[in-house]
Amino acid sequence: MHSNGIHIMNHSIDFILLNLGGKCVLNWALVILQRNHICRSFVGIFSVSLTVIDTALTLIFTIIYLHGDGRCFLLGLQLTKYHICLLVQIIGEVYSVLQYPVVVMTGLDHFCTTSQRLQTATSRLKGIFKSFVSIILWYLAFLYIFLLSDFLPVLEDVSHHQIYQCWIFHVFQILQVAMLMFLTLGSAAFFTRCSPRLFKNPRQVNQITDQSRSDSRRSVVSQALGIFLNTWAIFLFFLAALLVLPVGIPSYLGLNVAWLCFLNSFLIGVVLCVVCPDSKLAQGLAAVPPDSFCEWKFKFSLAKEDSA
Template sequence: MTVFPSGNCSSPYKLQHTSQPLGADTLLFLILSGKTLLNVLILGMRRKKTREHFMGHFCLSLALLDLFLLISVAIISLFRDFVLLGIRFTRYHICLLTQIISFTYGFLHYPVCLIACIDYYLTFSKTTKLPFRSQRCLYLLTIIVMWTSVLAYVLGDPAVSSSRGAQSASPQQCPFYVSSQGAWLACSVLLVLGMAFIASWSDVVAMIRAVRVTSYRNEVVLYLPRPPHSTCTTSSRKALLPQVLVCFLGTWSPFVLLQISILLFRVQIPAYIEMNIPWLYFVNSFLIAACYWLNCHKLTLNDITAPVDPFVSWKCCFIPLTIHNLEKTEKPMSIIIC
């Protein structure tokens, strides 16, 4: 088997070289262990009773593949030199396996987002209505085809293959692949959020100033004062935009700041780390927010009350609840369940 070279090559795919020896596979094991624990934590924090769509199923497949990579690195690091199914595995294969996974992860940002967009478009447009089992099987089939197709491309494409050299490569360095898809996707999301904030910054600031955080029925809620005779309508995108921004940023503002910092300081993150479940759920909430905002004229109450986001409750943008006896001196307020 071959390993990825540490020397320069003419491949269009960007490789960054680590200054740490290959013997630092313990560090790689710790990084993968942290990522796996983060996957378990994020998956455990999801809202219950939400309709799982394509992105949710893909996150589960990513968690399984991360677990596979962690176990593989642990086994190779432990036995160092062994033969399995007629193949000799050494510590060099840790670098090789990580590089293959990195290329595979790095090429998946655009396809995953594209399929998620199509999935939510079909969901909100109601063009197709498949039974739950059939829909789930379709998601699983799509994910299997996606993983196998990208993996076959990584292993068979000449441009990617040119990034792999012979066994004579220096054992002191293990280059890692940095994907440009994640950076461009983050730039696009931040650009849209910035434009939306500029377009409705006065309303957003007014809502944030008036917000009150408390607990209601064992859930964290935000109280937003409303005019006495105001009504909640989904017919105006302009009125809906600040509410969508407040809901989105109320959950994902730390992640937005993290993405801004990464882009400003040009932090180069290996693709096997950059593709992670928090990032995918962040993009998932953004896509849902965009679909709600673009289709606000077509939505019905059934569409809104059925949760599709494991981390953000969007129904507050359309169906605000009211507590009339919160305080004697306070007027009725709308409830946003975060």
């Protein structure tokens, strides 16, 4: 049990390396898939940094494991299998700490894009700024783990020649974010399906314009919800299963590019529904953040467009 009451699990080092290797392959596949536009958004730049860090750590862990008898040295420090367990726990805590900051920064980035803030800045300057923010987030996360948190590693009291398993913490932040997502999706579904019936009242002349705008906004939310669900329905079922079943997610797997792509699509849909004017969406003039999975195209009837 962790000092904060967070549950831990016991994984073999072979299993950890296999999971990390699979995670790296998935990360690189998704980065390559989005290579044409991945550096245009904060979440894309952060995904690249995460992929590089995961790959470097996997290589380091593999080298240490293959030389687990103590013949591996780094800067004069003798590295053993103990260090694999220690580093896996540390990086898992860092990934857990980064969940909410990444969500917030991605949402702010999409808000600036759709509301067309910072228009005067060049794309290169924006990329440099987003890269700088990514570096700062990584730095602050490590700083928090080492100096401010009450994180305590859990290691077996055996010789490094006899250690074959590591204690791994569960990550709960991803489940918390998933719960907030389901609440948001449920609220959107309620707004599109139930609100017209509950709040229906006779139209007056001075309410026609407001009603028309409300109908247009409801159409935007309905279409955005449909676009998102058509793409990510299977992933949502998987998240729902994780929320219902008593299973834990290893902390070193909690932050990955697939999860970031899912977050990206969800936050794009939220920002488009909240920020972007209906008229721009109807005319296809909205500045939509890059998304390799969802095609954010909205359709409006001519009658609704004219009344709006």
